[in-house]
Amino acid sequence: xTTYSKWIDIQVNDGTFGAYLAVPxxxxxxxxxxxxxxxxxxxxxxxxxxxxxxxxxxVLAPDLFWRAEPRVSLKYEGDDMKHAVELMQKTDxxxxxxxxxxxxxxxxGLIKPADPIAAIGYCLGxxxxxxxxxxGLVDKAVAYYGGGINTELDLAxxxxxxxxxxxxxxxxxxxxxxxxxxxxxxxxxxxxxFHVYPDAEHGFNCPHRGAxxxxxxxxxxxxxxxxxxxDAV
Numbered sequence: 001x002t003t004y005s006k007w008i009d010i011q012v013n014d015g016t017f018g019a020y021l022a023v024p025x026x027x028x029x030x031x032x033x034x035x036x037x038x039x040x041x042x043x044x045x046x047x048x049x050x051x052x053x054x055x056x057x058x059v060l061a062p063d064l065f066w067r068a069e070p071r072v073s074l075k076y077e078g079d080d081m082k083h084a085v086e087l088m089q090k091t092d093x094x095x096x097x098x099x100x101x102x103x104x105x106x107x108x109g110l111i112k113p114a115d116p117i118a119a120i121g122y123c124l125g126x127x128x129x130x131x132x133x134x135x136g137l138v139d140k141a142v143a144y145y146g147g148g149i150n151t152e153l154d155l156a157x158x159x160x161x162x163x164x165x166x167x168x169x170x171x172x173x174x175x176x177x178x179x180x181x182x183x184x185x186x187x188x189x190x191x192x193x194f195h196v197y198p199d200a201e202h203g204f205n206c207p208h209r210g211a212x213x214x215x216x217x218x219x220x221x222x223x224x225x226x227x228x229x230x231d232a233v
Contacts, residue, residue, distance in 0.1 A: 020045070036061060064099055125141050136161070
């Protein structure tokens with residue numbers, strides 16, 4: 001289990017935002033910047049942060065909606081779903097990438113200098129993990145069901161770090177054609193890895209959603225840990 005989890009503040013040019021920090025029992029380890037879905041740093045994202053901390057990583061999850069609604073925490077249906085979409089539409093992704101860069105710098109101050117930092121993102125966070133990998137801000141990146149990546153395939157050649165993708169075969173938000181386009185664009189990239197899970201819907205990793213699929217979530221978590229620990233990937 002983690003020794004502790006808490007919120008910390010990160011300062012940027014236009015203000016200060018919060019980030020959820022989860023630290024492993026032995027208080028040190030490689031770093032993970034955990035990138036939220038459109039629902040903010042909600043119960044699920046905090047649980048994922050705690051899970052990776054229990055695995056031995058120092059995890060920092062930045063609140064990327066802070067300019068509109070700091071520390072918003074939403075559920076997955078009804079008015080919360082509508083509000084989440086509105087917040088996403090208000091968010092400048094270039095500013096979000098900049099905030100993630102500031103989070104990486106804050107995290108570097110919390111881990112040993114030689115330890116790597118990976119980005120792991122879900123949904124909107126998956127797309128942002130792809131973008132920060134292209135920007136060279138992290139040492140590895142993992143994208144879970146990142147919507148919109150197929151519209152930014154021009155960034156693929158900028159990605160020099162290992163990149164792992166997870167998609168649900170039955171994702172109603174990301175069609176198979178989009179996944180195929182991403183895979184084709186990464187042909188020849190020796191350090192790109194794809195996992196597609198049969199019968200898995202969008203959000204399959206989240207037990208708070210009706211789309212949760214335990215088998216796919218467990219496999220994906222295992223693949224992610226192997227990817228993070230494999231220096232040869």
